[in-house]
Amino acid sequence: MQIKKLIFCLWIVGVTLPVSVYDKQQYVIVIDPAGDAKRTGRRIGDSFERGLTLQCAEKIKEIIANSAPHIKIVITRMPGDNVYDLQNASLANRLHADLFVSLNFYYTQETKPTIFLYQFSYGNEFASCQQGLALNSYEQAYKINKDTTDSMCQLFKKELLDHKYHSLCAVSGSYCLPIKSLIGIIAPSIALDVGLKSKELWCVYSELLANVLINVVGV
């Protein structure tokens, strides 16, 4: 009888343990580093934007994999890949991503570089998007999760303005614009245009952005 009780207890523990371990919801964040094999992007020192954004995205993936395993990072391209129009939107929509981040770098001489935040808009917010099964043109896909995008942008800005990063950079936005890399994406999507004083600074930003992403998605 005692053995039966013990086996029953062990079975209960065995059944409930995996549930408690994987209790945390899995999140998918798609990071789109600017540029591709054909497009070098902007010049930063003796490097190009495409290389630095890719390195930064890979570092963010590494940091998040170590510190927040419930968040899965998907990078839209590998070195040498060509990215076609709407390819990233198709990927993000098929993955049912929780957040899409377009990462862009520019060179600046400012002592305190600015991070610009953008979200997609074609200036027709008043025309509401039909819920449920409906045909929407690709440039109106952003309307499906517009409210979530708005709140995520606010959170993103709040996290970036945190006193820990206050001395590192200034934050501007978020601005609603027809950003090319965000067109056709249903998931909440943000574009970042990050100022770099020198090409080595992407490392600092990767830590900053990884922490911000963990905090934004975790809320």
Added chain:
Amino acid sequence: MNYTPRFCIIISSVAFLCAFLFFAIYNQWILFCAPWSTQKITNTSSVIQKKQVTHYYFHGDKWKMEKQELLWTENVEKNIFQLINAWLILLDEEHITAKKIMVQSALISTAGCVYLSFDHNILGKEETIFKKWMVIEGLLKTVLSNNIPIQQVQFLVQHQQLHDAHLDFSLPWPVHGFLK
């Protein structure tokens, strides 16, 4: 030869008539139009007046404005063409654009969308998204403040769609822009 008064009067009348005909043709009082000719005579006269226009551009983290006198006609397309070219010259003088850019053509659709075709891309490749946006906003602000009756602007380069790495121009931009 015997010059009778009658002969003299006839000669003088013919000479006067020839001179009058020549003068009338010269001053376009009389127009000849051959039936086989395809050339059409159009009325080119329209009301032309001077107008003080305001140019807007973003420079040094703030909006700047400059006034200029331009010849203003009843033709809206011609006015847009002149206005944008004058604005582009101002941008070139202020070193906002890397090189001198001109508008090739400005055409308005029935839906109130103006198709602006530039000879080069007005957006610098190395600029931030914000600066590129401000160049476009400056153009839209200039058009809007000078009471040009249009709703949207479609940007073109050499009559083809304007391609930029960051901003999408596949659809026309609203003339009010995206500044809140």
